[in-house]
Amino acid sequence: MLVSKAALGPAASALGSATTALGTILPASSAAAVSMAASSVGGKIALAVVGGGLAVVSVPVVLNAVGFTGAGIAASSLAAKMMSATAIANGGGVPAGSLVSVLQSVGATGLTASTKALLGTVVSTGTALVATAAGL
Incomplete structure (x- = not known):
């Protein structure tokens, strides 16, 4: 059974929220790593x-x-x-x-x-x- 995009929506949203929060904690030099994780x-x-x-x-x-x-x-x-x-x-x-x-x-x-x-x-x-x- 393949996982639909709709089923992955909440997980992707949580990942986005976590990486945004990480971006505020980490120094600016880590912004590239944070944006990669959200991509x-x-x-x-x-x-x-x-x-x-x-x-x-x-x-x-x-x-x-x-x-x-x-x-x-x-x-x-x-x-x-x-x-x-x-x-x-x-x-x-x-x-x-x-x-x-x-x-x-x-x-x-x-x-x-x-x-x-x-x-x-x-x-x-x-x-x-x-x-x-x-x-x-």
């Missing part, structure tokens, strides 16, 4: 950072919800169905490196710092590109 570029940067952060936080939650848990694959879950289909397709076992084994590993141990950084960067970049394409 559409600043809004896109903020949106990209939020998108990347949400992706990093939501991956473990979503994996747990579909059944890839720290205690193993939950019975009768989507993860169990995926594991069953993978095992049937591979002669009874789930191969190392398969999608199911990777998702279970992440579900059990969480994302590594480097994976979090990569995921956050990719999603932030994608969010900025979508915001640009949508004219936000």
Whole structure:
């Protein structure tokens, strides 16, 4: 679901108010930074950072919800169905490196710092590109 311009209106207004208040506190030499934050570029940067952060936080939650848990694959879950289909397709076992084994590993141990950084960067970049394409 894409966020409409109307839904972002209050956030943009709050960002504008905050940067205006910051402009009164900071010295005049900081005026360029304040005006950049209030521009559409600043809004896109903020949106990209939020998108990347949400992706990093939501991956473990979503994996747990579909059944890839720290205690193993939950019975009768989507993860169990995926594991069953993978095992049937591979002669009874789930191969190392398969999608199911990777998702279970992440579900059990969480994302590594480097994976979090990569995921956050990719999603932030994608969010900025979508915001640009949508004219936000």
